[in-house]
Structures are given as C-alpha cells and as structure tokens.
Amino acid sequence: MEKPSEEQAAAELADSVGEGGPSSVADAQAARLEDHVTLLLRLRAQTKxxxxxxxxxxxAHEEKTPEDIIPEKQIETKIEDLENEIEEAKVAFEMKKFALDR
Incomplete structure (x- = not known):
C-alpha cells in the first residue's frame, strides 16, 4: 500500500504546484517581502x-562667516562715527547760537 500513497502524494503535489499551490504562494510571499524591503530601503535612503x-x-542659517561678521563690525563702527559727528554738530550749533545771542 505504500506505493499507491506515494504516487498519490506525488500527484497531489504536482496538482497543487500547477494550481498555484504552496510553492507559488511561498514565491509570491517572498516577492512581496522583497518588494517591501526594497521600498523600505528606498525610503530610508530618501529620508537620509x-x-x-x-x-x-x-x-547655513546659524553659521556666520567672517564675511558676515566683518561688515557688522564695520557698520557698528560707522554708526558710532556718525553719532559722534552728530554730537559735534550739535555742540558747534549751540556754541554759534550762544555767540549770536551775546
């Protein structure tokens, strides 16, 4: 009786492979898994x-280069110079006003 059962098992296996049995299901699952892994790797690369x-x-926004720092210092120096000139002009105006008032 062993011979007919082995033949039956072989025939069932051949039928199941032809019908999309365990072999093709495993292949499909492996292909889907591979697709998912490929997608995840691509998304990982894009995220990186x-x-x-x-x-x-x-x-780039946080870092100030020396070119940025130098103009700021020059601008601050120029502002101080202009403030001093304004003070000198005010003092000169007051002196001339007092001279005319006498």
Missing part, C-alpha cells in the same frame, strides 16, 4: 538625503 539637506540648511 532629506535629513542631510535640512541639516545643511540649518547650519
């Missing part, structure tokens, strides 16, 4: 790229 871009944008 976006993170790098955002970091560089943040660094």
């Amino acid at each position: 790229q976006q993170l790098l871009e955002y970091k560089s944008m943040v660094d």
Whole structure:
C-alpha cells in the first residue's frame, strides 16, 4: 500500500504546484517581502538625503562667516562715527547760537 500513497502524494503535489499551490504562494510571499524591503530601503535612503539637506540648511542659517561678521563690525563702527559727528554738530550749533545771542 505504500506505493499507491506515494504516487498519490506525488500527484497531489504536482496538482497543487500547477494550481498555484504552496510553492507559488511561498514565491509570491517572498516577492512581496522583497518588494517591501526594497521600498523600505528606498525610503530610508530618501529620508537620509532629506535629513542631510535640512541639516545643511540649518547650519547655513546659524553659521556666520567672517564675511558676515566683518561688515557688522564695520557698520557698528560707522554708526558710532556718525553719532559722534552728530554730537559735534550739535555742540558747534549751540556754541554759534550762544555767540549770536551775546
């Protein structure tokens, strides 16, 4: 009786493979798993790229280069010079006013 049961098992296996049995189901699941892994890896790479871009944008806005610092110092110096000139002009005006009043 062993022979007919082995033949039946072989025939059932052949039928199930032809009908999309366990082998094709496993292949389909493996293909879906591979697609998901591929998608996740692609999304991971995109996320890393976006993170790098955002970091560089943040660094660019936070970081002041020497070119930025020098003009600020020059502007501050120029403002102080102009304030001193205004004070000198006010003092000169007051002196001339007092001279005319005498």
